[in-house]
Amino acid sequence: MGNEPNNKRAEKAKEDALNWHVRLHSGSASSDDWIAFTQWLETDTAHNDAYDVIALAWDDAGSLSAIVETDEIDTPAQTNNIIAFPLHRLRKAIRARPAAFGGGFGAAIAATLLILMAPVFIGQNGTPGETLYTTGIGKQRTVTLADGSTVMLNTGTAIAVSMDKNSRRIELQKGEASFTVKHEKERSFMVAANTLKVTDIGTRFIIRMDVGRTLVSVTEGIVEVEPLPLENRTLPSPLPALRLVEGQQAEHQFGAAIKVQPFDTTKVTAWQQGLLIFENNGLTDVIAELNRYFAKPINMVDADLADLRFSGILQITDQDRAMRDLTALLSLTAVETETGIALQHTTSDNRQ
Numbered sequence: 599m600g601n602e603p604n605n606k607r608a609e610k611a612k613e614d615a616l617n618w619h620v621r622l623h624s625g626s627a628s629s630d631d632w633i634a635f636t637q638w639l640e641t642d643t644a645h646n647d648a649y650d651v652i653a654l655a656w657d658d659a660g661s662l663s664a665i666v667e668t669d670e671i672d673t674p675a676q677t678n679n680i681i682a683f684p685l686h687r688l689r690k691a692i693r694a695r696p697a698a699f700g701g702g703f704g705a706a707i708a709a710t711l712l713i714l715m716a717p718v719f720i721g722q723n724g725t726p727g728e729t730l731y732t733t734g735i736g737k738q739r740t741v742t743l744a745d746g747s748t749v750m751l752n753t754g755t756a757i758a759v760s761m762d763k764n765s766r767r768i769e770l771q772k773g774e775a776s777f778t779v780k781h782e783k784e785r786s787f788m789v790a791a792n793t794l795k796v797t798d799i800g801t802r803f804i805i806r807m808d809v810g811r812t813l814v815s816v817t818e819g820i821v822e823v824e825p826l827p828l829e830n831r832t833l834p835s836p837l838p839a840l841r842l843v844e845g846q847q848a849e850h851q852f853g854a855a856i857k858v859q860p861f862d863t864t865k866v867t868a869w870q871q872g873l874l875i876f877e878n879n880g881l882t883d884v885i886a887e888l889n890r891y892f893a894k895p896i897n898m899v900d901a902d903l904a905d906l907r908f909s910g911i912l913q914i915t916d917q918d919r920a921m922r923d924l925t926a927l928l929s930l931t932a933v934e935t936e937t938g939i940a941l942q943h944t945t946s947d948n949r950q
Contacts, residue, residue: 611648614638619652622844636781732756733773736891736914738869746780747787752806752869753891753914761785774806776817776870790826793852797822797839804866814848815866823848823856872915881906884924885941892917894934899942903930 618635639645731741733751740750744761751757755773760766766782770791779787779798787798791805792812802818814823824839840856842848847861865875874891876884882904885896891914898904910927912920921932921939931944 608644608648611642611644612651615645615648615652618649639781727760727762729759730756731759735893745782745785745787748778750776750778750870752776770805770807772807774804774869776802776804776867778802792850793825794848794850794856795824795826799841803842810851812848812850814842814850815861815863816842816844816846817863817867818844820844823850825850825852825856868911869914872913874912874914876912877909878907879909880904881908881928881941884908884912888912888914888917888920888924892920895938896921896932897938897940899933899940903941903943 618638621631622635639649731739731749731751733739733753733755735754738750738752740748742748743759743766745766747766749757749768752774755775756771757775758769758771760768764785766785766787768777768787768789770789777787777789777798779801781801789796789798789805791814792807794805794812794814796803796805796814799820799822802816803821804813804815804817806813806815814821821842822839823842840848840858842858845860845863847859847866849857849859862875865877868875874887876887881898885898889895894917906928908924908928910923912923914920917939924930925932925941925944929944930941933940933942
């Protein structure tokens with residue numbers, strides 16, 4: 599009897615956590631929803647534990663048939679490409695999971711309401727107290743930071759990390775990285791990337807730096823983005839910060855306004871599974887993207903190849919496989935040369 603109030607409290611926390619997860623992943627969650635969710639998380643430590651259970655069970659939703667009885671399996675409803683699994687199935691999955699997890703999904707997904715402005719951003723040449731992480735061409739790595747946050751570095755990426763008791767600061771010096779941020783109420787998490795400063799108010803986002811362009815894609819939670827003066831990253835931004843929620847992407851070129859647009863999460867995150875997804879992309883863009891991952895550069899011998907469009911999925915872990923798939927789908931020939939790989943039309947002379 600003495601444990602009855604605690605049991606009811608735990609069950610109520612799980613039910614609330616389930617409702618929060620469904621609400622936040624419905625595709626229509628607003629920034630106010632994420633802030634309210636943060637406040638809910640911070641009112642009781644049991645809420646974090648309950649959300650951990652929900653998040654892990656939800657991740658297993660694709661294999662719920664292994665958790666529930668066969669006669670309970672029904673076809674998931676699909677609305678706007680979001681799979682909505684019946685709640686009774688998810689509840690049963692939750693009951694099948696352990697009561698507590700140490701991964702801290704709730705803490706990781708929390709929004710930080712205190713936005714602190716860092717007095718100084720990390721210098722490009724490195725300063726004392728920084729930790730540098732890099733990847734070579736075609737390499738990826740995931741690093742766990744001192745605060746428990748994780749960063750997955752894509753090909754040809756470099757980040758400089760600096761943390762103290764007041765703030766957590768990262769400079770993305772080149773390339774692309776995916777950030778999963780552990781919530782800390784007292785320390786903000788900020789990333790300087792090319793022309794942007796990104797302040798995390800949520801959990802998961804990807805930043806990509808191209809020549810003259812920076813992309814910030816929010817895959818879960820909220821971030822604030824604001825332009826940085828290129829010549830002095832320590833100065834405050836002259837323009838107000840913009841808040842991005844899950845499913846929104848900011849594109850910025852120095853001197854221009856930040857452009858906010860929706861994005862395809864599957865495409866933007868495909869590199870994390872060793873893939874690239876293209877949909878009616880020009881061959882020039884396809885080759886440029888592939889060349890980020892392979893030491894042997896690909897070039898077009900025939901100028902009219904630039905007019906070709908390509909749709910398909912290519913592997914980035916095996917250049918030979920990627921070239922076989924690309925040339926087969928476009929009826930082209932790839933010829934290895936001393937300087938790289940040449941793409942050209944297939945003719946009677948080079949057909950095998």
